[in-house]
Amino acid sequence: MSISSPEEKPFQKVMKVEGVSKAFGGIQALQDVSFQIEAGHIHAVIGPNGAGKTTLFNIIMGAYAPDSGRVIYKEKEIQGRKVHEIVSMGISRTFQNVELFGSLTALENVLVGRHVRTRCGFLSAVARWPWVKEEEKAAREKALEILDFVGLKKTGHSRSVDLPFGWQRFLEIARALASEPQLMLLDEPASGLNAVETQQLGELLIHIKERGVTILLVEHDMSLTMAISNEILVLHQGRRLAEGSPREIQDNETVISAYLGKV
Amino acid sequence: MYKRLVFIAVIVLTGQVVSNPYDLQLLTFIGINTLLALGLNMVMGYAGQISLGHAAFFGLGAYTSSLLTIHLDWSPWLALPFTLVFVGIVAFLVALPMLRLSGYYLGMGTLAFGMIVFFIFLQWRSLTGGDSGLIGIPPLTLGPISFEFGAAPFYLVWGIVFLSFIVCERLIDSRIGRALRSLHDSERASAAVGINTSRLKVQVFVFGGVLAALAGFLYAHMVTFISPQTFDFLMSVKIVTMVVIGGMASVWGSLFGAALLTLLPEWLHVFAEYEMIIYGLILVVIMIFLPQGLTRGLLDIYEHFKSRRKTLPKSHEG
Numbered sequence: 001m002s003i004s005s006p007e008e009k010p011f012q013k014v015m016k017v018e019g020v021s022k023a024f025g026g027i028q029a030l031q032d033v034s035f036q037i038e039a040g041h042i043h044a045v046i047g048p049n050g051a052g053k054t055t056l057f058n059i060i061m062g063a064y065a066p067d068s069g070r071v072i073y074k075e076k077e078i079q080g081r082k083v084h085e086i087v088s089m090g091i092s093r094t095f096q097n098v099e100l101f102g103s104l105t106a107l108e109n110v111l112v113g114r115h116v117r118t119r120c121g122f123l124s125a126v127a128r129w130p131w132v133k134e135e136e137k138a139a140r141e142k143a144l145e146i147l148d149f150v151g152l153k154k155t156g157h158s159r160s161v162d163l164p165f166g167w168q169r170f171l172e173i174a175r176a177l178a179s180e181p182q183l184m185l186l187d188e189p190a191s192g193l194n195a196v197e198t199q200q201l202g203e204l205l206i207h208i209k210e211r212g213v214t215i216l217l218v219e220h221d222m223s224l225t226m227a228i229s230n231e232i233l234v235l236h237q238g239r240r241l242a243e244g245s246p247r248e249i250q251d252n253e254t255v256i257s258a259y260l261g262k263v
Numbered sequence: 264m265y266k267r268l269v270f271i272a273v274i275v276l277t278g279q280v281v282s283n284p285y286d287l288q289l290l291t292f293i294g295i296n297t298l299l300a301l302g303l304n305m306v307m308g309y310a311g312q313i314s315l316g317h318a319a320f321f322g323l324g325a326y327t328s329s330l331l332t333i334h335l336d337w338s339p340w341l342a343l344p345f346t347l348v349f350v351g352i353v354a355f356l357v358a359l360p361m362l363r364l365s366g367y368y369l370g371m372g373t374l375a376f377g378m379i380v381f382f383i384f385l386q387w388r389s390l391t392g393g394d395s396g397l398i399g400i401p402p403l404t405l406g407p408i409s410f411e412f413g414a415a416p417f418y419l420v421w422g423i424v425f426l427s428f429i430v431c432e433r434l435i436d437s438r439i440g441r442a443l444r445s446l447h448d449s450e451r452a453s454a455a456v457g458i459n460t461s462r463l464k465v466q467v468f469v470f471g472g473v474l475a476a477l478a479g480f481l482y483a484h485m486v487t488f489i490s491p492q493t494f495d496f497l498m499s500v501k502i503v504t505m506v507v508i509g510g511m512a513s514v515w516g517s518l519f520g521a522a523l524l525t526l527l528p529e530w531l532h533v534f535a536e537y538e539m540i541i542y543g544l545i546l547v548v549i550m551i552f553l554p555q556g557l558t559r560g561l562l563d564i565y566e567h568f569k570s571r572r573k574t575l576p577k578s579h580e581g
C-alpha cells in the first residue's frame with residue numbers, strides 16, 4: 001500500500017458515473033445522477049435519509065444493475081458486472097450497518113478481505129503446496145499490518161462480534177483495505193462512533209488517502225465531512241442537487257434549504 | 264499432530280481388540296456414516312447451506328459402482344474413479360440451479376432431489392432391481408485380502424476416514440475454509456469482499472456429494488447387497504441429525520454424531536418404529552437449546568462452569 005507515483009496513475013478521474021437511474025417498484029431511488037471522482041481525493045456524498053446514497057454504492061459495487069446510465073472505472077464500463085469482479089478490479093466497500101463475519105476472529109475477517117489477492121483453491125488447500133504455505137504466511141503478515149494500521153493490532157484473536165461497536169467499524173475498514181483497493185466506498189463509517197472515535201476515524205481516512213487510495217464517503221456527520229472532503233456531492237430524492245468544495249456546499253442556498261437547514 | 268497419532272493408535276487398537284464380526288461391522292458402519300457426516304458438515308456446518316437430500320449422493324455412489332461391477336464386470340477399483348466423477352457431475356448439475364435458493368427453499372429443493380433419486384432407485388426396475396435392490400455386488404479385494412468380512416473392511420474404511428479428516432481439516436484451515444465460514448456468517452459481506460459465492464457453494468456441494476459417493480461405494484462393496492431403503496429420506500434426515508449433534512465444533516463432531524446415530528438404534532430396539540420421530544425430536548431439542556450442536560454446546564456448558572468456578576470467589580468479595 002505505498003503511495004502510487006504520478007506515472008502509475010494515468011487516470012485523473014478514477015471513476016465517472018454517467019446518468020445513472022435506478023427505481024425500486026414505484027420509488028425512484030436514483031434519477032439521472034452524474035459525477036466524477038478525482039483520483040486520490042476524498043469525495044463525499046451527502047443527503048437526507050432515502051436520498052439514494054446506499055443505492056449508489058450498491059450500483060457501483062455491482063450488487064444492483066442500474067436501469068440506465070454508465071459507471072466507468074479507470075476507463076472501463078463496470079455497471080452490471082459481478083461484485084467479485086469489481087472487487088478484484090480494485091474497488092471495496094463497507095456497510096452502513098456493520099456487516100462483519102461474526103464467528104471469525106478480527107484477523108480472519110481481514111484475511112477473508114484478502115480473498116481476491118490470494119488464489120489457493122480446493123485442491124491446493126488439500127495439497128498444501130509450498131506456495132500455498134507462503135501465500136498464507138504473506139497474507140497473515142499483510143493482515144496484521146493492516147490491523148495495526150487501523151489501530152486494532154491487539155484484537156487480532158478476538159471474535160469480531162465480541163469487539164466494541166466502534167472497533168467493529170474500524171475492523172470493517174481494515175477488511176475493505178485488505179483487497180488493496182484503489183477506490184473505497186465507505187457508507188456512514190462514523191455512525192455510532194463517539195467523539196473520540198470519530199476523531200480517530202477522520203485521521204485514519206486521511207492516512208488512507210495519503211496512501212493513494214481514493215475514498216467515496218457517505219456520511220451524516222457534517223463537521224467530519226466538511227473537514228476531510230475534497231468535494232461533496234449532494235443527493236436529494238435520488239437527484240443530484242449540488243456538487244462542490246465543502247465551502248461551496250456550506251454556502252449553497254438550495255442545499256441549506258433542502259438539507260442542512262433541516263438537520 | 265499428536266491428535267492424529269492418537270487417532271491412528273485408537274483405530275489399530277480397536278481393530279486388534281474387537282474380534283466379534285458383528286461389532287466390527289458396526290464400527291465399520293460408524294466409519295461410513297462419519298464420511299457422510301463429514302461431507303454434509305462442510306456444506307451445512309461450515310458453508311451454512313442446508314441439504315435434505317444428502318442420502319441421494321450416498322445412494323448414487325452405491326448404485327453406480329454396483330451397476331458397473333455387476334453388469335459391465337468392471338473391477339471395483341476401476342469403477343471407483345468413474346463413480347466419483349459421475350456423482351461429482353450430478354452434484355454439480357444439481358447445485359447450479361439449487362444453490363440460487365436459500366433457507367427453506369433450499370431445504371425443499373434438496374429434499375425433492377433426494378426423493379427423485381430414491382424413486383429412480385425404486386422404479387427403474389430393469390436397471391436397479393426396484394424394491395428388492397441389487398445382489399451379488401463383488402467385494403473389494405487387494406491381492407489375497409478381501410474387504411468383505413472381519414477386520415480388513417474396518418481398517419480400510421477407517422483409513423479412509425482418517426484421510427478424509429486430514430482433507431477436511433486442511434480445507435477448513437485455508438483460504439477456502441475461511442471463505443466458507445464467511446459465507447455462513449453473511450453472504451452479502453462475502454460477496455462484497457470479492458468471494459464468488461455461487462461458485463463456492465457449488466464447489467462445496469460437489470465436495471460433499473463426492474465424499475458421500477465414496478461412502479456409498481464402500482458400503483455397496485462391503486455389504487454386497489443394496490436396496491433403495493438405505494438411501495431414503497430418513498437417511499438424509501439421519502445425516503442432518505449427525506451434523507447437528509456434532510455441531511460446528513470440528514470434524515470430530517461429525518465422528519461423534521455418526522457414532523451416536525449408528526449405535527442408538529442398536530441399543531434401543533424400540534427405536535426402529537419411532538426412528539423418524541426421535542430424530543425429529545433430537546433435532547428440535549438441539550436447535551432450541553444447543554444451537555451450536557451437542558458437542559459445542561456441551562463444551563460451552565463445561566467452559567461456563569469452569570469459568571464460573573474461577574470467578575466465584577471474586578464475586579463474593581464484591
Ligand SMILES: Nc1ncnc2c1ncn2[C@@H]1O[C@H](COP(=O)(O)OP(=O)(O)OP(=O)(O)O)[C@@H](O)[C@H]1O
Pocket residue numbers: 024027028029047048049050051052053054055056096
Ligand atoms: N432493495 C430495495 N428495495 C426497495 N427499495 C429500496 C431498496 N433499496 C433502497 N430502496 C429505496 O430507495 C430509496 C433510497 O434508499 P437508500 O438506501 O439508497 O437511501 P440512503 O440515501 O442510503 O438513505 P440513509 O441515509 O437512510 O441510509 C429509499 O426510498 C429506499 O426505501
Ligand SMILES: [Mg+2]
Pocket residue numbers: 053054055096187
Ligand atoms: Mg444508506
